[in-house]
Amino acid sequence: MTECTKNDFLIRQVVGSCLMGIRQASGPLNIKITHKIKLLSLLLFSLISSLVSAQEIQGGITGKVNMIDGQPLRAISVSLLGADRQTLTDDEGNYKFEHLNAGNYTVKFQILGSKEIRLPAEVKTGETTTLDYQLTKENILAIQEVVIMKNTNRFSKKESGYVARLPLKNLENPQVYNTVTKELFQEQVAVDLGSISKNVPGAGVPMIANQGRVTFRSRGFETEPNARNGVAGAAFSVIDPVNLERIEAIKGPSATLFGKSVASSYGGVYNRVTKKPYNDFGGEVGYVGGSWNYNRLTVDVNTPINKDRTALFRLNAAGTFEKSFQDLGFTNSLAIAPSFSYQITDRLSLLLDVEFNQAKGTSVVRFNPYTGGNKIQSIADMKFPYYKNFLSDDLAYETQMMNIFAQMNYKISENWTSQTILSRARSTINGYISAINGKTDSTASAQVMVGTTSFIATNIQQNFIGDFKIGRFRNRMVVGLDYYNNSNHFDRYHTNTKVFNFVHPSADFRVNRNTIDALTATSVMRKENNGDNTYAAYVSDVFNITDQLMVMASLRVDRFQFKGVYDIATGEIKGGLSNSGTQTGPYGQTAFSPKLGVVYEILKNKLSLFGNYMNGFNNVSGTDINGNTFRPEYANQLEFGAKADLFNHRLVGTLSYYNIRVDNILRTNPDDINYSIQDGTQLSRGIEAELTANPFDGLNIVAGYAYNDSKYTNANPSVNGLRPALSGPANMYNFWISYRITDGKLKGLGIGGGGNMGSSSYQTNTQTAKVIIPSYKMFDLGIFYDQPKYRVGLKFDNITNEQAWSVRLTPQAPARFLGSVSLKF
Structure with a gap:
């Protein structure tokens, strides 16, 4: 038959x-x-x-696309010529075409930064043909979010398309940057940016601003996490990490590629890399509960939304409710972060990424001590209560943040790719924001800001990214145009309460909403708009002299136009408030920002030596006493070091020495305190070391050390030669060590522990008055059980109950317990 x-x-x-x-x-x-x-x-x-x-x-075609080292290549466009079929590789690099008629086909692989690949395939009746492909070209454009090192060092994923905007490996990049991966902060049950940043060398104790905003230290300078997927993504509010894939801490003045916007400081850039959709259905739901009525629910769902899986959608969301460890205070927040990607053609792709967050909470304690009397004092000895908040829960603020990010990639040719980016960020703050100002050694007054503030920023970028040869010399180049618009609105009052005794407060003393509303009626409102535009162009080229020796040359030209301040009450443009305290009208400044680097790979793909010169700047408004317009501040960095990636990625590390000099810093004119002069200099020098190791399967080590020596020179005698206040500790250490069982019945069970330590620092540091922040040693412990369908974790933070303060003298949480459970599907 x-x-x-x-x-x-x-x-x-x-x-x-x-x-x-x-x-x-x-x-x-x-x-x-x-x-x-x-x-x-x-x-x-x-x-x-x-x-x-x-x-x-009918039959089918299936296969896998790998990098040169065998690691899978995700989100690669795969087309079937003649059949009008197209799909994307999944996280494992796999692709498939089903329900194909028997016959001969051509499979096309379109990879950004690599030559188009066409391979023949024959489909036989009732059979599935396997057609795998492995790259023969070592570098591809990293903006495709290549999955690497998946089965070795799970906490070290260095390759990035954002740091240099070029297809550069970490060992080829003359700039230092640290990455904190999702795998690491999931294991640590790190539920906020402050907890995640503890893994960055030199970040220090996070400073929480009154509206939930968080900032860190980087090489002695304040740095905010206001870059998102490589462009400005400011958020003057709580930033929920529910949609984070990793944090990239890019070190040193980085104005050449990131400009002078809220994204960049003299110490570097904190770039938030968000989760992207992938070619499969899956996700997880999670719950975290813990001390002080902490409750957090998270959702992560990903799905293809068309038959060929070229249109993908991912939704991350989180709701968090927590009480303060102090006697009063709370924060409630909701974050929703949808992401959509579409491979429109085999050459053209679109990514749309949205962050929405709204929160309601009370201000954290921000204490500004009384510094009269020319004394040296420590916050630990001031008897300011560690566990007391002098304001009521009805003095709450509400914030709302909406960030929109759109990126379109188009493969122009084998050697050139176009990248167009639009980023739109909007933050609003409404309600009550407070600080406590010392009046004597034992008394203080609460300052409360009431009203509405909004910030809107738009960033449009066009990059052309090339990987080509001139003769036998390889060049990797980015040419870009950058437009940044900033618009701010202020509609708020400043009030000051009566003086109270914080050492022996009266039993019924508490600043509440009725008190502040009554004071607001007699206060002066600040009601104004201001804004600015920045137009920039930049070029950066990495030139391979040999396969192991390469140099980088980059330049940015930046035109800043300040529009002035529009007083809504008077209808006048009255100018901005300069650093000297005088008013200045609209003005413009032009700045040039160069960047040079050299890398020599002693052992190809294993060990490299590097050096760099990098530049940053800050636009400054106002004039001196003689009417001379101030120049932009400039930061110049020299850095040298070594990078290693050894033993099949099991040992990854960086060691560097840097020297940053910031010129044109303003200081108060000693002859007339109503004006400033521009002759100050700040020096910041130091050593940074980072290590991520996987000595054997199951054991992972993350460790870092940062030494920073900062001081003022050519400054006012009151601070000349001293370490700047708010620059953080001179010495900081961080580590995390964990072990998980890799086989047997208890596979996935693990334990981890770590700590953060810092030397003493200053909130105020002058020749006559000092407020010292004590050194700290804070240790954490975690236990986890990770399975394919679920994950359970227990975390104990600050197990020694150490008392510590941020640079704003905000008390940090004592010992805290967190328990988490996640279900995967």
């Missing part, structure tokens, strides 16, 4: 069985019904027969 005859026989049996069932259920059938059933059976037989026949002559 032939295959076709066998199928016909089976179909007849199926149809016959159906008819018999109908007869038994209906009893005797009349002739008309019998004819109808016969007709239905013929139609059913024909339909099933045609379907089976179609399946017999």
Whole structure:
């Protein structure tokens, strides 16, 4: 019996069985019904027969795309020429085409930064053809978010398309940057940016601003996490990490590529890399609960939304509710972060990424001590209560943040790719924000800001990214245009309460909403708009002299236009408030920012030496006493070091020495305190070391050390030669060590522990008055059980109950317990 005859026989049996069932259920059938059933059976037989026949002559193609080192390549466009079919590789690099007619096909792989690949494939009846491909070109454009080092050092994922905007590996990049991966902060049950940043060398104790904003230290300078996917993504509010793939702490003045916006400081850039959709259905839901009524629910769902899986959607969301460890205070927040990607053609792709967050909470304690009397004092000895908040829960603020990020990539040719980016960020703050100002050694007054503030920023970028040869010399180049618009609105009052004794407060003393609203009625409102525009162009080229020796040369030209301050009450543009305290009208400044680097790979892909010169700047408004316009501040860095990636990625590390000099810093004119002069200099020098190790399967080590020596020179005698206040500790250490069982019945069970330590620092540091922040040693411990379908974790933060303060003298949380559970699907 032939295959076709066998199928016909089976179909007849199926149809016959159906008819018999109908007869038994209906009893005797009349002739008309019998004819109808016969007709239905013929139609059913024909339909099933045609379907089976179609399946017999159809087949499929499946395969896997890998990098040169065998690691999978995700989100690569795979097309089937002649069949008008297209798909993307999944996280494992796999792709497939089903229901194909037998015949010969051509499979096309379109990879950004690599030559188009076309391979023949033959589909046979009823069979699936396997067609794998492995790259023969070592570098591809990293903006495709390549998945690497998946099965070795799980906490070290260095390759990035954002740091240099070029297809550069970490060992080829003359700039230092640290990465904190999702795998690491998930294991640590790190539920906020402050906890995540503890893994960055030199970040220090995070400073929480009154509206939930968080900032860190970087090489002695304040740095905010205001870059998102490589461009400005400011958020003057709580930033929820629910959609974070990793944090990139890019070190040193980085104005050449990131400009002078809220994204960059003299110490560097904190870049938030968000989760992207992937080519499969999956996700997880999670819950974290802990001390002080902490409750957090998270959702992560990903799904393809078309048949060929070229349109992908991912949704991350989180709701968090927590009380303060102090006697009063709370924060409630909701974050929703959808992300959509679409491979429009094999050359053109679109990514749309949105962050929405709203929160309601009370201000954290911000204490500004009384510094009169020319004394040296420590916050630990001031008897300012560690566990007390002098404001009421009805003095709350509300914030809302909306960030929109859109990126379009187009493969112009084998050597050039176009990248167009639009970023739009909006933050609003409404309600009550406070600080406590010392009046004497034992008394203080609360300053409360009431009203609404909003910030809107728009960033448009066009990059052309190339990887080409001139003769035998390889060049990797980015040429870009950058437009940044900033618009701010202020509608708020400043009030000051009566003086109270914070050492021995009265039993009924508490600043509440009724008190502040009564004071607001007699206060002066600040009601104004201001804004600025920045236009920039930049170029950066990495030139390979040999396969192991390369140099980088980059330049940015930046035109800053300040629009002035529009007073809504008077209808006048009155200018901005300069650093000297005088008013200045609209003005413009032009700045040039160069960057040079050299890398020599002593051992190709294993060990490199590097050096760099980098520049940053800050636009400054106002004039001196003689009417001379101030120049932009400039920061210049020299840095030298070594990078290693050894033993099949099991040992990854960086060691560097840097020297930063900031010129044109303003200081108060000693002859007239109403004006400033521009001759101050700040020096910041130091050593940084980072290590991520996986000595053997299951054991992972993350460690860092940062030494920073900062001081003022050519400054006012009151601070000349001293370490700047708010620059953080001179010495900081961080580490995390964990071990998980890799096989057997207890596979996935693990334990981890770590700590953060810092030397003493200053909130105020002058020749006559000092407020010292004590050194700290804070240790954490975690236990986890990670399985394919679920993950459970227990975390104990600050297990020694250490008392510590941020640079704003905000008390940090004592010992805290967190428990987490996640279900994966």
